[in-house]
Amino acid sequence: MTEPINRHEFLQSMARGGMLLGLAGVGAAALHGTKDPSECMNTGFCNTCDVYKVCKLPERKEVIHGRIQENRPA
Amino acid sequence: MKRLSKAALLLLFLGLAASVYAIEIRFAPPDFQTDYTLPGERIPAPSAGFGAWDVLILFAALSTATWLVLKKRSRRGLFLLSIACMVYFGFWRKGCICPVGSLQNVAAAILIPGVGVSAVVVAFFVMPLIFSLFFGRVFCASVCPLGAIQELVAIRPIKISSSIERALGLGKYVYLGVAILGVGTGAGFFVCRYDPFVGLYRLGHSFNMLLAGGVILVLGIFIARPYCRFLCPYGVLLGWMSKFSKWHLDIAPQGKCVDCRLCESSCPYNAMDMPTPIHLMEKQDTGKKRTQRLVLLVPVITGIAAFAGYLLHEPLSRMHPTVQLSERVAAEDLKLIPEQILETEHFRAGSQTTEQLHAEALALRSQFKAGGALLGAFLGLVVSLKLVGLSVVRKRTVFEPHRETCFSCGRCYPYCPVEPEGTPNVAQERV
Numbered sequence: 352m353t354e355p356i357n358r359h360e361f362l363q364s365m366a367r368g369g370m371l372l373g374l375a376g377v378g379a380a381a382l383h384g385t386k387d388p389s390e391c392m393n394t395g396f397c398n399t400c401d402v403y404k405v406c407k408l409p410e411r412k413e414v415i416h417g418r419i420q421e422n423r424p425a
Numbered sequence: 426m427k428r429l430s431k432a433a434l435l436l437l438f439l440g441l442a443a444s445v446y447a448i449e450i451r452f453a454p455p456d457f458q459t460d461y462t463l464p465g466e467r468i469p470a471p472s473a474g475f476g477a478w479d480v481l482i483l484f485a486a487l488s489t490a491t492w493l494v495l496k497k498r499s500r501r502g503l504f505l506l507s508i509a510c511m512v513y514f515g516f517w518r519k520g521c522i523c524p525v526g527s528l529q530n531v532a533a534a535i536l537i538p539g540v541g542v543s544a545v546v547v548a549f550f551v552m553p554l555i556f557s558l559f560f561g562r563v564f565c566a567s568v569c570p571l572g573a574i575q576e577l578v579a580i581r582p583i584k585i586s587s588s589i590e591r592a593l594g595l596g597k598y599v600y601l602g603v604a605i606l607g608v609g610t611g612a613g614f615f616v617c618r619y620d621p622f623v624g625l626y627r628l629g630h631s632f633n634m635l636l637a638g639g640v641i642l643v644l645g646i647f648i649a650r651p652y653c654r655f656l657c658p659y660g661v662l663l664g665w666m667s668k669f670s671k672w673h674l675d676i677a678p679q680g681k682c683v684d685c686r687l688c689e690s691s692c693p694y695n696a697m698d699m700p701t702p703i704h705l706m707e708k709q710d711t712g713k714k715r716t717q718r719l720v721l722l723v724p725v726i727t728g729i730a731a732f733a734g735y736l737l738h739e740p741l742s743r744m745h746p747t748v749q750l751s752e753r754v755a756a757e758d759l760k761l762i763p764e765q766i767l768e769t770e771h772f773r774a775g776s777q778t779t780e781q782l783h784a785e786a787l788a789l790r791s792q793f794k795a796g797g798a799l800l801g802a803f804l805g806l807v808v809s810l811k812l813v814g815l816s817v818v819r820k821r822t823v824f825e826p827h828r829e830t831c832f833s834c835g836r837c838y839p840y841c842p843v844e845p846e847g848t849p850n851v852a853q854e855r856v
Contacts, residue, residue, distance in 0.1 A: 366669045367558055374554055378547045381534040412746070413613045 476545035487556045490563040500835035507567035515570035520626040524549045525659040529614045536609040557666035561673040566833040579649035582693030590695045593655045598807045601658035602800040612745040649693040664829040674833045681843045682823035688837035696831040719813045727805040734801020742793035751786030
């Protein structure tokens, strides 16, 4: 016979289940929908990326913006 | 001998930092608009099949960390695993792919239409959170390369008061909110841009970020894991998960705590909750009334903070490069600033008109109105819930690790004189 769980444990397991569902939802939402062909793997090295030229992701903008700032004359 | 090895380790890192300074990227290659491609590559491109291997390795590392924390109870094992993870995820994989940064990729895929994210990135984001939900923050314990490097330099950790810890700890919520706002508005990936340790792992970065990394590491000798405790945005999510974890690091698992307080003094993170003192045990009614009042204040504080965030939309919007450019162009046109900079020269040489630029900036500012209000509401909610949490006095009879803030690093294991049956003699293990 299984022992009855107390209120604290019950609420904790409910919260855990909710969070697990939330994580599944976030994962599914991130993977769902029309996506850019250059899905960034977050390798962080845009200059070695094969699809850098056609990339529309914010990382590329980031790199361009960073370069402009670095090339700014002192 | 132990002091010597610690000094050697410190020297190694200082030497590494100095070598990184020597190879700082001072002149980044320009972004060519023609068909010209840069000859050669400084760093070989990662192979396409690496992602799946990385996921497998991350899973294996998380599983090993869980085993070391919950079953083996070995601080030494965790320490060695953290070195291995730092070498692989840090130096070998150059700090990428990283669950901390993947937070932004996932946010971008959800918030920006048409932006994609691969299953590997989602796996990197979700997997440490799931482990945290069941076993506590085992990812922070020894898998995260950012945490590992700080854990290694924490040689002389001092304790800071819990009130300062709580106040500084709000920094990570601010960083999380600003990072999501930055992604949602297209302002950039701030967590990656301002990652203080990636420069060390990649052996090259801007001087400012290398300096920031060096300062955090030197600070980390005395204040253990400052980035994890006060800034890490992913740590917020891991903490939330860990709060409800099914199993967690337990210092005296069989309830045999002898109140020696060794675990409390061995933890530099203020993550050990002491037994509730008798003078704090108040009448139930008093506590309930205070908590009820604070709960009623939650929507008020959240609303005020949301309004404050809304009012701050203009300074917040300046973190977006288009808004910055628009303001700069306007200032140059009004002759308030005599000289052009590279960005404005680049803009004036392009096809976009000034009106179009200002219209784009205006649209972004209105995005920041909503974003600022949401950011303010989030921070207000966090602060008010923290206040509610502080008002609740929980009855504890033994020392327990605080599930949300405990990194499961196992520093307390070797100090606990109570050993559960079937575990190795951890008291002899001092790392």
